[in-house]
Amino acid sequence: MNLSDLFSPDQPLLEMVVRGSVIYWFLLIVFRFVLRRDVGSMSMADLLFIVLVADASSNAMQGEYRSVTNGIALLGTLIGWNYLLDVLAYRFEKVAAFLEPPAEPLVRHGKFVTRTLRKQRITVEEVLAKLREEGIDDLSVIKIARLEGDGKVSVIRND
Template sequence: MDWDALFGLDHALELVVRGTAVYWFLFLLFRLVLRRDVGALGIADVLLIVLIADASQNAMAGEYETISDGFVLVGTIAGWNVLMDWVSYRFPATRRLLEPGPLPLVRDGRIQQRNMRRELVTRDELMAQLRQHGIEKLSQVKLATMENDGSISVIRADDGDADEAPAGGAQKTF
């Protein structure tokens, strides 16, 4: 068995550049396009899972010259994910660029049509989410926002308390 062929680092720099390019392309794509489809996982988490799954599959299946090439690519992708989390935590101004903020869908009982169109949320989808929070009419809503994970949080107009999903039922996220 040729151990050098199995564990050599023939294309390490190229893989770092490729991993970086693919990470940023997919991060921006998920950040700008797929906000409501991601669910409870963060965008960077989904991206990390997808990229590492593909990179490690290629390393295992022999698509790369060496196993070490696969390790370098997976390490590069994981490194970017850790760095993005650290930068978001350490620098609040950067967090606003990397993570979407809450987006109002209903304010004082009135639907924010522009934001609904932006996120492609229909009135029926919104009303279904409000019913899960025990709200029957828009007039009962002080504020309903789409959070950065795609879930909708609701503040009732009557008592001002945040309403939570009913016990025993899973909170549906967009």
């Protein structure tokens, strides 16, 4: 390996600056004005979307596509699917249930729901740690603690 090759650009630097700028501003506008944001959470569809956008935008910026327009077309397709799924999930409960797993009980009336713990492969210690984060150190004060679709634990106390 020649060290001069390591620092010699294989594409014109101005082209890289233009590609990066176009994709940056396109994504900034999309994320700021087009996409819906969940209330403090990311769904699996959102995570998948971010991974795919990162890959597609990387190819568009690095010149894997012949034109920036190809990258924007691919990004637009991903954005369209993400938006459509959000709309369908909002309007149809079955679509929402398909895209987001339902909340499952971890603790009910002060007792662990071992079926859920086994199914989700969550240890008692992990649940206790999450409960301590909520300021709970005694299971008897819990009416129900659920593992939500976004992976967070929600707690309803007896009082």
